[in-house]
Amino acid sequence: MADGRLIALAALALTGCTVAGTAQPSPDPGLVAAYFNDLDSAAAQGEQQEQKFLTATQVPAFADRVCDLxxxxxxxxxxxxxxxxxPGWSPPGSDKRLSGQVYVVAVTLTIRQGNSVVGTQIGSQRVVIDHGHAYSFAPCPAQ
Incomplete structure (x- = not known):
């Protein structure tokens, strides 16, 4: 990546596991699409707005793991x-159970510093739907 920035994304490129035979509700692509639309709208307003969005939509059980952008x-x-x-996925190294339904989707991320693109990454991101709300895991740019 440009500027030597390495973006470590906690929710991306993680290997998930599934539970055979466990019925899961069909994902609601509308809620997931709205999550990403809102993320991008916040990013368009700047780092502070995106930081607020990521804090507000962090999976509640992991609210203490929101990184500075x-x-x-x-x-x-x-x-x-x-x-x-x-189903059955949880962040590596965690024994916390997630409430709600966990879904995974392929995403292409674009990382910008000001108006300059400093990197792109393709990976998988988990989105948790709980009581009609979409949550995810905030990315953590490397220091």
Whole structure:
């Protein structure tokens, strides 16, 4: 990546596991698409607005794990045709159970510093739908 920035995204490129035989509700692509639209709208307003959005939509059980964006904004383009249930997944190294339904979707991320693109990344992002609200995991740019 440009400027030597390495973006470590906690919610991306993580291997999920599924539970065979466990029925999961069909994902609501509308809620997931709205999450990413809102993320991109916040990024368009600047780092502070995106930071507020990421804090407000962090999976509640992991509210203490929101990182500072460290001078960048991040936009995400999900490929909704890849959206699928990911039951049984939890962040690596955590024994916390997630409430709600966990879904995974392929995304293309664009990382900007000011008006300059400093990197792109393709990976998988988890979105948790709980009581009609979409939550996710805030990315953590490397220091």
């Amino acid at each position: 460290n001078g960048v904004t991040i936009t995400a383009m999900p490929t909704l045709s890849t959206l699928r249930a990911d």
